[in-house]
């Protein structure tokens with residue numbers, strides 16, 4: 010149940026969103042009023058960002074999130090620096106300072122895979138992190154694309170050595186948040202028509218096309234699908250649209266096949282915009298209990314200006330019927346019709362599914 014003021018705000022927001030779809034007839038002043046009202050409506054929707062990496066407690070970050078009614082799940086991830094402990098410490102400090110604003114998701118170091126006590130120490134660490142408030146456990150693309158076993162073979166997420174960890178998490182009712190694989194664009198030549206051009210230009214180590222030793226997208230996704238199928242009691246949130254961002258129909262096939270699977274949209278909204286809006290809208294309607302909002306925002310996007318611009322762009326796309334430009338003026342961008350999602354669907358996507366699946370209060 011939302012606190013009363015938030016509920017009121019939300020209702021006001023809904024009315025304003027509805028009002029703003031009517032074309033103003035009184036000239037510029039009315040148009041400006043309608044634009045302001047529409048903006049207020051987008052802000053007023055209660056939101057949980059299930060995929061954020063903020064670490065530093067800045068007044069601008071927290072006040073901007075509050076203005077947009079965003080609570081955020083701080084996801085600890087191995088990352089290329091592998092500094093898991095420092096990230097977990099920072100996330101815990103941020104969450105402790107703002108317990109009503111942030112939630113925690115922990116991870117474990119997969120590069121200890123070949124050590125004899127890997128499974129036991131990982132479970133002990135996760136048990137402690139869950140006791141400290143972790144609502145989920147993140148696994149990252151290093152499993153599948155980087156990690157190798159003692160024989161030098163790439164380790165996939167369905168490797169049986171991980172199984173006791175999944176059994177433990179299923180028993181604890183703790184979901185796994187799985188960023189397994191990369192966008193299909195990672196296995197294709199660099200192209201500035203792709204929303205991922207900037208990322209692979211700046212992170213060439215993950216551009217699998219230039220590293221033929223990295224297993225194929227198909228191999229990694231097939232292993233991920235087997236893992237989801239073999240662990241029906243484990244709740245799995247496949248992050249970044251399950252690394253099937255190029256076609257919502259592919260995401261839908263997995264959601265149909267695996268009742269324990271959920272997805273989130275972080276850093277893949279531009280991939281949605283590459284697909285016809287009516288098709289994407291149908292996907293959100295059909296899987297309205299299974300899709301959650303995420304951003305992947307972190308230390309690089311904590312200024313008010315950056316967050317305002319990004320949240321405004323994203324929520325215009327989900328809420329409005331008129332056209333919206335996604336991307337950045339200097340880089341990849343595309344102007345598309347908004348999804349015009351019904352309020353009941355928006356509400357589930359924006360926060361209710363996250364609250365239920367990650368058991369957030």
Ligand SMILES: [Zn+2]
Nearest residue numbers: 060062086305
């Ligand atoms: Zn992330």
